[in-house]
Amino acid sequence: MAANGAASGEPEHKCCGVSAEEIQEKREVRRNKQQPWIVLKLAVFLTIAIIVYTWYVYVGRLCIPMIRRDAGALGSHGLGIGLLVVFVVLGLFMIWSYEKIVLTPPGFARDYVQKTPAPAGHGGFHTYWESESEAELAAARYGPPQQSAPLPTPTPPQSRRSESHHKRSTSDSAPRIPEKVLNGTASVRHHGSQNGHAPSPTKESFGTTDRPPAAVGAHSAVTTEKGHGNGHAQPAPISAKHTRRPPKTPVLRDEYRYCYKDGFLKPHRAHHCRACGTCVLKYDHHCPWIGQCVGARNHRFFYIFDFWAFLFCSFTFASLVGLVGQAASNRPDFSIDGQHIAIIVISGFFMIFTFSLLVAHGILIAGSFSTVEQMAVQRTTDREKRVMARLHSRWAFSARKATRKLWDAEWGRLGKEGHMWWLGGTRNNWEATMGDKVWMWFLPIGQSPDDGMSYVVNPRFDAEGRWLPRSEWPAELR
């Protein structure tokens, strides 16, 4: 590197014989390196230790003294047996599902995708959680946004709808953006043909610049209407329906789907996990408690484990609190067992933790979201809230409702019609991850119905992954 720099005559900045470029490069390599096995699995050993300790205290220091009718036991012989049976049953289901989630990989893109050269002319968009910097990134690559473009004069509300459509189509036909394809399936075929598998738009869908160069023209008009422009336009009563601004980033283009670390086009919904050092199919999140990622192939088992862990923790917590509390209030000579208190604290903590996961992932699965995709939709929702705040006061409920209705009439609903992986309904979404048989929702056996490779793009999106207004949906969906 240094030799190259010297040969090409570029100025070099060296410290202790190492150029800043080399340091930067090494840092980058270290940052992207897979975590050592022991670091990845550390919390798994911790979890096993907590489980073993919980069994020791609950069985050995609570149930057995009761069954043996020891003097200091917290309950009767029969109660001891009853508690032991429930504890063991719930505990075994939890351990069984824990073993399943720890040993079931999420699915890795590298096992299905061939390496390909990077798309020409691009240095990489690794963006979805960097939405703010993305505007700058796009500006650097494509030139500054066309802020100085002539702003349209305000028009009466009646004519704005057609005007906005005109603007949208103008911006969509700007250089670099091919003609829209109305059918989402067409986009699947288009991308699939490049690497031999179903293509994958991703969390990036929503998480990227909402004002890419091509879309700036259309949005600047809206900005001006809202009085945030540079004063060219008169503040005028606006037609609220024109103010929804879905992200216009063409997230299905190769440059957005290419993983520059792995060197291939990511399947739809796959993302690179830094800890695992590779792209994970339908990446949800990296979970230290299971020592790996949650993704397409193990999301179902993650949810099942979470369910049993919640039941186990709740039962342990509630029974111990009840017995200890009862003994403390009824027996004057009661001396509290510190290890019972430790288990109350630990099980209480994990009860709350697993419950919050149960709710959060229940919502994700029912909405056909991964965690990262939902974060991206949330950003769109937040942006919409800001627009709404400019339009109506906080307490103007009916006006807000009417505006939202107008937006939904024009675009469809956020997170549903406006979600690239929405499958048309909660049941469909749920079954795509959890399976179509009820036992599959509770028992950690079989496989996940989601193979992580065959996702169909919501036909309400164009071939490059942009949400279309209702007027441009396929006729049968409007």
Ligand SMILES: [Zn+2]
């Ligand atoms: Zn990758």
Ligand SMILES: [Zn+2]
């Ligand atoms: Zn990971």
